[in-house]
Amino acid sequence: MSRFSIFSLARNAMSWHQNWPRQWRSPDPKPEYDVVIIGAGGHGLATAYYLAKEHGITNVAVIEKGWLGGGNTGRNTTIVRSNYLWDESGLFYENAMKLWENLSQELNYNVMFSQRGVLNLAHNLGDVRESIRRVNANNLNGIDAEWLNAEQVKEFCPIINISKDSRYPVMGATLQRRGGTARHDAVAWGYARGADDMGVDVIQNCEVQGLMIDNGTVKGVRTSLGDIKAKKVAMACAGHTSVVADMAGIRLPIESHPLQALVSEPMKPVIDCVVMSNAVHVYVSQSDKGELVMGAGIDAYVGYSQRGSLHVIEDQLGSAMELFPLFSRTRMMRSWGGIVDTCPDASPIVGKTPVKNLYVNAGWGTGGFKATPGAGWCYAHTIAKDEPHDLNAAFSIDRFITGALVDEHGAAGVAH
C-alpha cells in the first residue's frame, strides 16, 4: 500500500496525479472464504480489517448489495462520543473512542476525527438528575465527562440561548470534551483500503439472496453473483438485518425505522462543538465545509424507504430555533433518511446466533457510527474466537430471554 502523506501528494503532483494506485480492488468473488461478512458499511469493513490485522484471518470477503459505505455509514450525522450510562455500553463505546483517537494514523487515512466536544443539554430537573448520574458513571468508568451549568454551557457554546424564558430552558449540560465528529465516508474508505491491502475482497454490487444452512450450521451465502461457500458468515447489515436473519429463520427483537438528517448551506463558522438535546430531538454540529449538520427524531413507524416525513424536520427546526435563534436565516440545502435498526433496550446485539457459525451485529439504533471501530474490533474477536469478547458479552440475543437488558433509552434516546 502506498502511504499517504503530504510528501506522496507533492510527489504525485509532479506527475499530475496520474500514478495514484487504486484504494481498493474490485475483485470477483472466490468460490470459498473463511469468513464472509454481509454488508460493506463501516462495521463490516472494520470487522474485516481487524479480522485480518488482529487475528490473521485474511481469506475474507465483504459483500455489499450496493456501494461500500452507502448505508448508514454515509447517512449519519457523524457524531462520536462514549458517554453512555451503563458499564456495558460505556466501556464498549470508550474502547471505540480510543480506537477513534488513533484511527487516521492507524489507517493512514485522514478520517478527520475532530474532538470538538459534545454537549448533551438538560432542560428539566429529570434531565439534570440523569445527566449527573451519567457523568458520575462515566467518570468511574474512566470516561471523560463533565457537568456544566447554564453559564458554563453559554461559555462553551456562545450562540446557545440560555434565557430562563426559553421554551426549553437550558439547566445545564454534560460535556464530553473527547467527543466530536468524523468524516463518515473516509471511515469506510479507510477501512476498505486497509482491509483490501491485507487481502480482503470487498465485493460491491453483490446482493445476498439466501443463506446456505446445513443442519443448524451455516455453510455459505447465495448471492446475485452466485453461491459463495464460507466457514463463517457474519451479518453487518444494519437496517436490513431482519431481512437477512429471516433467511436463516432467525427472528430478532429489532425494528427498522426511518431516521432523517439534513445539512444547511455552508456558512462561516457559528458553532464549534456538537450540541445534542434528547428532550427536543435536536443535535447539531458544523462541518469543516461550513454546513450545519442536524439530525431529527426517529420516525415512529417501521420503514425501509430511506425517507421520512417533513413534519419531523419542521418540528425539530422549531425546537432548534429556540435553542439557536440565529439559525433562522440559513437554509436547508439537503435532507435524507437512513434506516436505523433499533432494539427494545436501545442497545445493540453483537454476538452469536442460534445458527452455528452465523454471527450478528445489529440493533445499533443511533449509535452505529460512533461505535464503528469498536464494533468491528469486538465483532472480529467474536467471529475469530467463536465467543464474544468481554466488551460485547452483554450484548447477546439471550438477554431478551433472561431479561438482562442494557436499557440505554436515557442516554441513547434519540440522541446521536
Next chain:
Amino acid sequence: MVDTFRNSIIAHKEQAMINGSVSGDQGVNLSEIPFLAQVNIRGNVEDKKFVSAVKKVVGVAVPTDPNTYVTKGDFTVFWLGPDEWQVVGPVDGQDDLVTKLRDALDGLHVAVIDVSGNRTALDLTGAQARNVMKKSCRLDMDAQSFTPGQAVQTRVGKAPVLLQMLDDKPTYRMFVRPSFAEYLVDWLLDAMGEYHHL
C-alpha cells in the same frame, strides 16, 4: 341561581382576544364561550334501548356518521367515536342532563360522565376564519369539504380540539381542554395577526 364561584381559565385573555380580532367584512373574530354544559356518553348504538333512551332525553338520536353532530333545541350531540358521544347544552344544564341520562340508561352498559369542565369553547368567525384555520389545522377546510353539520376531533396548532363547523360565515367552534386554552388563544391570535395589515 348563577354560579359566582366559577372562573374561565382564559378570563385574562378576554382583552387580548378583543384587540386581536379584526373588524370589517374581511375581518376575523375570536371569543370564548365558557361554561357550556358538556356530557360524555359511552354506549352501544346497536342497542335500541340505548338509542331511544338518549333520544328521549336530548330529543334526537345520537349521530352514527363519523365527524358529524346533530342539534335539537338546547342540545347538540357530537359523534366522538363508534361508541362515544358528547352532548353540549346550555350553561348550568349539566346536572339535570346527567341525572336524566343516568335514569334513562339505568341498567345498560353505558357511561354518562359530566365533562363540562373538561373543555372550554372558542369561537372563531369572519371572512378570514377559514384562512386562520388553514394555518392551524391539517384538515381540508375548504367550503365544500368541511361544512356546517360537521365536527372533527383533530389538532389546531398543537392543541387537541373538538372542532365544530357552525355556519358559513364561516364560524368554527373549538372545544379545547383548559390546560391548552391559553396556548390555543395565543396561536390563533398570532395566525390572525396579518389580517390587521390587509
Next chain:
Amino acid sequence: MLYIKCPWCGERDETEYHYGGEAHIVRPENPDELTDAEWAEYVFMRTNTKGVHRERWVHSDGCRRWFNVARNTVTNEIVSVYKTGEKPDLPEAVTTKPAPAKKAAAKKAPVKKKEGA
C-alpha cells in the same frame, strides 16, 4: 407525512395517530405455560417486514380507536386498512401470518423473492 385512513374518521395526517407496532401478535392465553424463550418471542421478537407490513395505529387525536394497517415499508404505499378483529384483503403472497421463526421463513419465501434482500 403519511396520509392514513382511519376506518371511522377517514383520511388524516400521520400526526393525528400513534404507531402501535406490528399487528396480530396475540397475547398468550396462559403465560405461565410458556418457556422464557417463548415469552420473549411474544414480548420482544418482531418480523420487521421489508415489504407489506401489518401494523397497528391508534387515532389518538380522533376517535381513540386502535386499528390495523397493511403498509409497504419500502414505498409507504398503504395496501389496506382494517378494523381490529377484521381480516385484511391482501394478495396471498403477503397474507402469510408472521410467527414462529422457521415456519415463517419457509412461508415467506415468495415475499422475499419479490422484495429482494
Next chain:
Amino acid sequence: MTEKFRTTQGTRVDRSNVINFTFNGKNYTGAKGDTLASALVANGVHLVGRSFKTHRPRGILTAGSEEPNAIIQLETGPRSEPNVRATQIELYEGLTAKSVNCWPSVNFDLAAVNSVASRIFVAGFYYKTFMDPKSMWMTVYEPIIRRMAGLGVLPREKDPDTYDHMNEFCEVMVVGAGPAGLSAALEAGRTGARVVLCDEQPEFGGSLLNTKQIIDGKPAQEWVDTAIAELESMDNVRLLKRANAFGYYDHNYITVHERRTDHFGPGAKPGLSKHRIWHFRAKQVVLATGSHERPLVFADNDRPGIMLANAGQAYANRYGALPGRRGVIFTNNDSAYSVAIDLVDAGMDIPTIIDLREIVDGDLPNAARQKGIEVLTGSGIVATLGRKRVTGVEVATVSSDGSKITGSKRKIDCDTILTSGGWNPAVHLFSQSIGKLRYDEEKICFVPNISSQNERTVGACKGSFDLQSALDEGAAAGAAAAMDTGFGKGKAKASPKALVVEEKAIKAYWVVPTDHPVGQGKRKHYVDYQHDVTAADIMLAAREGMHSVEHMKRYTTTGMATDQGKLSNVNGLAILSSQLEKDIPKVGTTTFRPPYTPVNFGALAGRGINGDLADPVRRTSMYGWHLENGATFEPVGQWQRAWYYPKAGEDMDAAVARETAALRDGVGILDASTLGKIDIQGKDAAQFLNLVYTNAWLKLPVGSCRYGFMLKEDGMVFDDGVTSRLGENHFHMTTTTGGAAGVLDWLEEYLQTEWPDLEVYCTSVTEEWSTLSIGGPKARQLLEELAPEMDFSNEAFPFMTWREGEVAGVPARVFRISFTGDLSYEINVRNWHGLHLWKKCMELGEKYDITPYGTETMHVLRAEKGFVIIGQETDGTQTPQDLGMDWIVAKKKGDFIGRRSFTREDTARENRKQLVGLVTENPKEVLEEGAQLTYERVNPTPAPMVGHVTSSYWSPNLGHSIAMALVKDGHNRMGQWIYAHDRGKVTKVKIVSPVFYDPKGERRDG
C-alpha cells in the same frame, strides 16, 4: 453609473422605473423587473464571486435558481441573509449586497493564493494528509480549513421576521408555469376541480419569458397573458408565484416555499410573514418543471463572461441586458443557435458559433449563417483567455472522441462565451416521489420512466423539449388528471399551434480537449464550479477505485454545492463512465432529495420559531395565582408546575424548609391538578383493573381507594397511582402527570385489541377536575370549615377512602390519601372552580398560616416517607420487588400484565439493584442526586458500581439529610456502609430503610 448594456428591447423590465442598488460598495441603477443578476449584467458587472476552494474569479453563469457562482450576502444587520442567489433576488429600491467568501474584496482576494497550491488540492487531497503530527489536526490544520470554508455570514441577532405554514388540499397540483404547466392548469381548471399552479419565478411563462417563440402566429407572450387571465378568472384555481415546490413526499404531499415579501425589501411588509410553507395534499400531480441547460466542460470554462447560452438569451430577451459586446457561442446542439440569433437581433456581435458536431445543417444553424454568423463545425474551444473577464478564446478542430486537438488553433477575441451542452430535464421532484428514471441515449439525459405516485410528467421535464409537445402534453395531462379525480371527461380541447423549428440531434461530448492532456497542465476543466471540481478530479477518483457515482460525488464533492448538482451531476457521471468505459446507465443515475432548492430554516419552523407556539405550555386553573404569588415553576412534560414559593429573600432551601415545616406542623396546600385521571366504568371494570395493576381489585369496597402499580409486559414498573371505587362498576383512576396520555392509550390498546369482550369504558377526565391537596395536622380543621356538611372524623372518613360533598360551596370529591405521610385530603372540583377553592382555602386557612407548597416540598415529604416517584426511583428497569414492594404484587389473583416476566433468570435474580434509604456519615451533608455507589471506598478504574442515588434532600423535619438509592443486593445489606461518588467527591453512606419518617404511620390520621 448608467446601465451601459441595457438594450431598448427586453420585454419584462420597466426602464422608466429606475431602481437604485449597491453591490460590493458601488452604486448602480436597474429597472423594475430586474433580478440583481440582470441588473449587474446591464451594468456590465460579471465578476461577482470567488470559487470555494481556489478562489478563482467567477461570473454570473445562469439566470435561475441553479446559479453556482453569483452567491451574495444580502443586506446587513438582523435581516441580512447569507448565500442568496443574485439570479433569484428581485431588485428593490435600496438593495445592498456583496460577494461572499472573499477578502478584502472580490476584485482582490488574498485567498486566491490557494490557486497556486491547486496542483496539490486535487480530489480527496485532505484524506491523504494533515495526519502528522496527530496533534496538529485539531490545533492547526482543521482550524485553517474551517476559517477558509463557508460562504455567507449568519446575522447574530434573533430573526425579526415571521414565517407561517398553510395546509391546503386540491384535486390537481401543477408544478411549473411554463407552456406545459399553464396548459395543464387551464385544462384542469376548466373542469371545476380545485387546481393549484405554482412557479418559483415572480412571473408565469417559464421558458417563454426568455425566448422569442410564436404561438398561433403571435408572440408566445400573448398566449401566456390570455392563459393567465383565464386562470385568474377561475375561483377553483390557486396561483402561486415566487413559490418553489421543494418537496414531493409520500401520499402526494407536495411542499411549497413561497417568498411572500422578499421582493419588497427587508421589513417592508410588517405583519406579513416573510416566507410561507404550503403543505398541499393533492389527489393528482402534474410535474411541468422544465429543464436545466448543461454547461460544456472545456479548458478554463469558468472565467467571468462565460455563461450558459439560455441565460444569455434570458438576459437579452427578458431583461434587455446584453451579456457583453462580442460573444462566441459554443455548443453541441441546435438550441444555442436561436440564442445567437436573438443576441444578434438584440445588438450583440456574435462573430462565431463553435459547434462540436461535424455536420451542422439544421434550420436554426442555417438561419444563423444567413445572419452572417460563422459556424465552425467539428470544433471546440480549447482554451480561454483573460482572468477577471474572458477576453478571447482559442478554437480548433477536435477529434470526435474528445481525445485530442486535430487542427491548428485560432484565436478569437470576445468578452462573452455562451455555452450549451444540452439539456437536463428537472426531474428532481419526480425523483423525490420515488419515480424511476431512464437514460435517453438520443437526448443524452435522464428522463422520467416509471411513476410511483398519482403523478404525470409533461414537457421539457419529460424530455419533450419542443414547444408544441409541451403544450399538447400539458393539456392532455391536465384534463386526464382532473378526470381521475372525478372532474371533466378527460378530453383536452385542441391546444394552440406553436411554430416549431425542427432541431437536429445533439452530440454527446463530455470533455473538450486542450493542448495538454486533461489535468496535466495549467488549464482546468470545471464540472462543479462552486466546489472547484474538475474533470481531472473525477478521472482521478475513477483511477483510485471510486467506481460508484456516489463514491465519485463524495470523494470529489461534485454535486454537493448549493446548486446540489443541477449543473454538474450529469457531466460528472458521464466523465466517470467514459473513464470506466461503461455506459452511463451502468455506472449509475442521480438521485434527488428534498429540497429542490434550499429553504430557510425559519420558514420550515413556521410559527414554531416562537417556541411557545412550537410546543404548548399547559397550565392548571390555579396557574395564574401561583404566578401572582411568586411561585418558581418546574417544567413537567408540557406542564408548568409550581416548584416552590420563595418569600422575599428566600432561596430554594429556605422556602422548602418553611413549606415542609408547615406540612408537618400546620397545613399546606398543593396544586395537584396535573395528575392524570381516567373514569373507568362497566361491569368488568374491577376485573380489568386486576389485569392492568399488580394488586387485587375485586374486593375493594365502594368508597375506598387503593394504590397500584402498572407494569409493561417486561415486568418493569411504568406508572402508578391511586384508584378509587366510585360504584360497584365505576372507578376513578389517577396516573402520573407525565403518564396520563400514555396510560389511557395503553388501557384502550388492551381493551380494544386483547380483551374486546370486557365491558369497560375508559374516559379521560384529567382536566374535568382541578385537584388541591391539603395536608398537615391542621388539615382536618380547615376541611371542616370548608365543608361544614361533611364529617371528616377518622371514623366517618378513614384513610384511603373518598367522600362526595360540597366544599366551599361547590360540588367536590374528597379523597383521603396522603403522599406526605401526614393527614392529607385531595379535593377534586370542576376545573372552573379550582381557583375559587384555592382562594377560599387560603382565606380560611390564614389563621392556620396555611402555606402553599410546590413540587420540591412534595418530593422532600414523600422521600421522608420512602414513597417512590416513577421516573426518579424508576427508569424502566425496576420490578415492584426491586422497589421493596412485594406486598403490592398479588400472589393468588392469577395473571396480570408483566407478571410472567418476573420468573426470567435475570429478573428473578436475588441481588438485583434494590431500593434502599441512605444516610450520610455527616448528617449535614446532602448527597447529589445521580451520585454513583460502590461497596468499597478505593476502587480501580473501571470501578464496580453497585447503584446510584435516585433522590436526596435535606430533611428539615428530621434535621439531617436523607436519600433514596438503588443498590445492588441492597435489601440484604441494611446497616452496611458504602460509598457515594460525585465528580471526585467520595461520601461514606449507610444503607437504611427508605422510610425515614413516622415508620409506623401514626401521623396520617392527624
